[in-house]
Amino acid sequence: MFDRLELIIGDKTKLLKEKTVLLLGLGGVGGHAFEALLRSGIGTIIVIDNDKIDITNLNRQLLTNQNNIGKYKVDEAENRKSIINKECKIIKIKEFITEDNIDLIFNQKPDFIIDAIDTIKTKKIIIKKAKQQNIKLISVMGTGNKMHPEKLTITDIKNTSYDPIAKEIRKYINKEKIKGKIPVVFSDEKPIKTEKIGSNAFVPAAAGLIATSYVINELIKEEQ
Numbered sequence: 001m002f003d004r005l006e007l008i009i010g011d012k013t014k015l016l017k018e019k020t021v022l023l024l025g026l027g028g029v030g031g032h033a034f035e036a037l038l039r040s041g042i043g044t045i046i047v048i049d050n051d052k053i054d055i056t057n058l059n060r061q062l063l064t065n066q067n068n069i070g071k072y073k074v075d076e077a078e079n080r081k082s083i084i085n086k087e088c089k090i091i092k093i094k095e096f097i098t099e100d101n102i103d104l105i106f107n108q109k110p111d112f113i114i115d116a117i118d119t120i121k122t123k124k125i126i127i128k129k130a131k132q133q134n135i136k137l138i139s140v141m142g143t144g145n146k147m148h149p150e151k152l153t154i155t156d157i158k159n160t161s162y163d164p165i166a167k168e169i170r171k172y173i174n175k176e177k178i179k180g181k182i183p184v185v186f187s188d189e190k191p192i193k194t195e196k197i198g199s200n201a202f203v204p205a206a207a208g209l210i211a212t213s214y215v216i217n218e219l220i221k222e223e224q
Helices: 003-009 012-017 028-039 073-084 120-132 164-176 203-221
Strands: 020-024 044-048 089-093 112-115 136-140 152-156 183-187
Touching: 003 012, 012 203, 020 028, 028 044, 028 073, 028 203, 044 073, 073 089, 112 120, 112 203, 120 136, 120 164, 136 203, 152 203, 164 183, 183 203
Parallel strands: 020 044, 020 112, 044 089, 112 136, 136 183
Antiparallel strands: 152 183
């Protein structure tokens, strides 16, 4: 099934089958990241999410439909895997990650982590722990209240602006004196001001695909 991918990366598809990627969050960003990981031939995907699908997710989350409202997102990810890439191994963790159970992530020894959640406190501890354990990570900043996916880019956290989540992460990085580059998917679009955070079908999706593209390119780069 990966013939077309092999045309551009050659036998490195075999390398991807040996890799483990941990995906934190299966929402608007994470669902599309999951889909791209499946279709890129990653051998093992660890999915972490404690949420059930809600009707409000339908406008932007790939794993959702009218028939699976109320079901766990990690279970729906496993179901989707079974109809796209049966060779992929899925490890499901139905937990909300905090400082108390952070080892649920790092005991898995992933080759790469995609942080696709919007809980700032959790993002902070994951970044710190990943740096301490020298595990590669890419973190997705805010995609809510934004309308322009073309403004998304991959950059170091220190180069971000206008993003409230990125601002908090930058403060934390400086306070904790965390060294080295921290790659993030970031948009310099100013968020639209609303009473509640709104979202659409295209900005979170693009962010998830961009994050996955970074992971795949970094993994195959290891063998160059």
